[in-house]
Amino acid sequence: MTRYVIRRILQAIPLLIIISAILFLLANEMGDPLASFGGRRRIRSSDRERLTRQLGLDQPVMVQYLIWLVGNDWMQIDVDGDGTPDEYGTRRGVLRGDFGTSFMEKRPVLEIIGERFKNTMILMITAEIVILFFAFWIGIYSALRQYSFVDNVVTTFSFVGYSMPVFWLGLILMYVFSVNFKRWGLPYFPTVGMYDLAVGPTIPQIAWHLVLPVTTIAIISIAGYSRYVRSQMLEVINQDYIRTAHSKGLPDRWVITRHALKNAALPLITIIGMDLPLLIAGATVTESIFAWPGMGRLYWDATQDTDIPVLMGILVIISVLVVVFQIITDITYTFLDPRIRYE
Amino acid sequence: MDPVLELINLVVHFHTQDGIVYAVNGVSYAAEAGKTLGIVGESGCGKSVSVLSAMRLIPEPPGKIVAGEIFYQGQDLLKLDKAGMQDIRGKEMAMIFQDPMTSFNPVLTIGHQISESSIVHFGIGQKEARQRSVELLELVGIPQAVDRFDDYPHQFSGGMRQRAMIAMALSCNPSVLIADEPTTALDVTIQAQIVDLIKDLSERFDMAIIWITHDLGVIAEIADRVVVMYAGYVVEEADVFDLFENPSHPYTLALLKSLPRVDTYSSEKLATIPGSPPDCLSLPPGCPFAPRCVYAVDQCRHENPPLDQSSFEHQIACWVDITTGRER
Numbered sequence A: 001m002t003r004y005v006i007r008r009i010l011q012a013i014p015l016l017i018i019i020s021a022i023l024f025l026l027a028n029e030m031g032d033p034l035a036s037f038g039g040r041r042r043i044r045s046s047d048r049e050r051l052t053r054q055l056g057l058d059q060p061v062m063v064q065y066l067i068w069l070v071g072n073d074w075m076q077i078d079v080d081g082d083g084t085p086d087e088y089g090t091r092r093g094v095l096r097g098d099f100g101t102s103f104m105e106k107r108p109v110l111e112i113i114g115e116r117f118k119n120t121m122i123l124m125i126t127a128e129i130v131i132l133f134f135a136f137w138i139g140i141y142s143a144l145r146q147y148s149f150v151d152n153v154v155t156t157f158s159f160v161g162y163s164m165p166v167f168w169l170g171l172i173l174m175y176v177f178s179v180n181f182k183r184w185g186l187p188y189f190p191t192v193g194m195y196d197l198a199v200g201p202t203i204p205q206i207a208w209h210l211v212l213p214v215t216t217i218a219i220i221s222i223a224g225y226s227r228y229v230r231s232q233m234l235e236v237i238n239q240d241y242i243r244t245a246h247s248k249g250l251p252d253r254w255v256i257t258r259h260a261l262k263n264a265a266l267p268l269i270t271i272i273g274m275d276l277p278l279l280i281a282g283a284t285v286t287e288s289i290f291a292w293p294g295m296g297r298l299y300w301d302a303t304q305d306t307d308i309p310v311l312m313g314i315l316v317i318i319s320v321l322v323v324v325f326q327i328i329t330d331i332t333y334t335f336l337d338p339r340i341r342y343e
Numbered sequence B: 001m002d003p004v005l006e007l008i009n010l011v012v013h014f015h016t017q018d019g020i021v022y023a024v025n026g027v028s029y030a031a032e033a034g035k036t037l038g039i040v041g042e043s044g045c046g047k048s049v050s051v052l053s054a055m056r057l058i059p060e061p062p063g064k065i066v067a068g069e070i071f072y073q074g075q076d077l078l079k080l081d082k083a084g085m086q087d088i089r090g091k092e093m094a095m096i097f098q099d100p101m102t103s104f105n106p107v108l109t110i111g112h113q114i115s116e117s118s119i120v121h122f123g124i125g126q127k128e129a130r131q132r133s134v135e136l137l138e139l140v141g142i143p144q145a146v147d148r149f150d151d152y153p154h155q156f157s158g159g160m161r162q163r164a165m166i167a168m169a170l171s172c173n174p175s176v177l178i179a180d181e182p183t184t185a186l187d188v189t190i191q192a193q194i195v196d197l198i199k200d201l202s203e204r205f206d207m208a209i210i211w212i213t214h215d216l217g218v219i220a221e222i223a224d225r226v227v228v229m230y231a232g233y234v235v236e237e238a239d240v241f242d243l244f245e246n247p248s249h250p251y252t253l254a255l256l257k258s259l260p261r262v263d264t265y266s267s268e269k270l271a272t273i274p275g276s277p278p279d280c281l282s283l284p285p286g287c288p289f290a291p292r293c294v295y296a297v298d299q300c301r302h303e304n305p306p307l308d309q310s311s312f313e314h315q316i317a318c319w320v321d322i323t324t325g326r327e328r
Helices: A002-028 A045-054 A061-070 A109-144 A149-163 A166-183 A203-237 A240-247 A252-280 A284-289 A295-305 A308-336 B047-054 B082-088 B110-122 B126-139 B158-170 B188-205 B216-222 B240-245 B250-257 B298-302
Strands: B005-016 B019-031 B036-040 B063-072 B093-096 B176-180 B208-213 B225-230 B233-239 B314-316
Touching (some): A002 A061, A109 A149, A109 A203, A109 A252, A109 A308, A149 A203, A166 A203, A166 A284, A240 A252, A240 B093, A284 A295, B019 B047, B036 B047, B036 B216, B047 B176, B047 B208, B093 B158, B110 B126, B110 B158, B126 B158, B158 B188, B176 B188, B188 B208, B188 B216, B208 B216, B216 B240, B225 B240, B233 B240
Parallel strands (some): B036 B208, B036 B225, B093 B176, B176 B208
Antiparallel strands (some): B005 B019, B005 B063
């Protein structure tokens, strides 16, 4: 088992290097990072030339990637543009934990991501708990009453929910529960932000601001997840061993929770394991609509500004998480299914 | 002696997309303590459905018990609510299923699955249940039962799994043990061991056993009384010796003729019953066996013969006396 995990991690290293190289190439094709450097004014061509050199953007893209990966403190760079290298670089490279400095904010990328990461986790962990709770509840309920009235209603709503665009749902929720509730004199939800600036980041404030974004993310995910749960449960409850469990006179709840659920959970673990890293990456659209200062919105802003270091930071973290969660998923299997053993 | 479990005129239908499947059409039989009742018939003849109905384990819908009564020690099981039925299942009536591979939950240990019944029905603790289950595993002949308790089903061989299944069924000392083709998925040697084991246990615990099979050899070995079913009807019921000595329904006779014989050297082909099993979606108007029956007369194609219950010893549902080939 330990050997298996070590092997998987070693296999992941070349994979991640290839992924990051492709991402770096793509990120560099997104636009000119200097275009928005001067705010509304155009930058002078002399400044542009100097900045290009200072940021290392004058180098061929593969050299830029190499610097991003291993840093440039071991080589001399030409700062003044006279053609002779004159001082050592300051970057230490991703492999040594230096994700570079944001073009826009002039702060270390990891510092920026760190601030946002916390906020995204608050939003996404809450959302995931809500999603899993309702998805399992709805999925199991409708599987046990297949083709009943309730099941048909739930099925209809999950197709509607699944087909709704996130931005539309977010705006509608905002329109009903913030704009109109306020107009009707009802207690209304805030539209943007994490907390009321006048009150500060207290727990009730954050919880109150969480309601609408969490609902937006949850409705759409519940729709999809509950379908998986339903179909998995349907497959399991028709198995012979469920009939055996019933033949022993076990109460229905016992049969469902102890016999069916563990079997039905196996394929769901795969889906959850694939979705979790994306959750951590944040919900770009939802965070943008509700002005939630999380990773998703950071990603969107970085894309707008062609802030390559930030963009690469986020993308690489997602890639690492995807790989890590795949390994965790595979390990989780061994706990759920005794037939699976890794040598 | 009063029967422990008695089915009276049971009718079970399945409502499918293609129409109503007439799975069981007025079946009656009874199981007595310490005796084994064998039920024989082709696949789809309603033998499993009738016992599953007695356990109230047929999926409803699509299945539906349309008519009849099922008495367990004088109590009509069809009138019981869900909780009442759960008290009977596993505790009073237990079941052994055909395929021990798929009938065990793959993600729970064998021991856990055996213990559950006694935890639920007797309200005993984990520890006590464990001890009991180990004893049961020893009873059914699993070596090193203490160690094997924590094994998962995939770590057991087919024969051992079926033994564990028997231990599971016996865990609450049921009065009725229903064995639904328990030896079909096993090879012949293991099959013989399982038959011997159940025979021995039924005598020791004075259980009523209902043994479903399509293997007449096993029936001859274990049954005291035999019910032959065809297309959801009982066509013949008799004492096991009487049935093998004096088969009186053309279907029973044809079944017995289809058995391969080891005591002759004939190079003849194995006898078969012509035609194919009836489609329970649309049964013929007369006797369901008539289209495949060599003795069939005109009446057979118009009128379904009732089970002649004038003599308890040997009941037959047939218009023709096969010893003479004439109508009765």
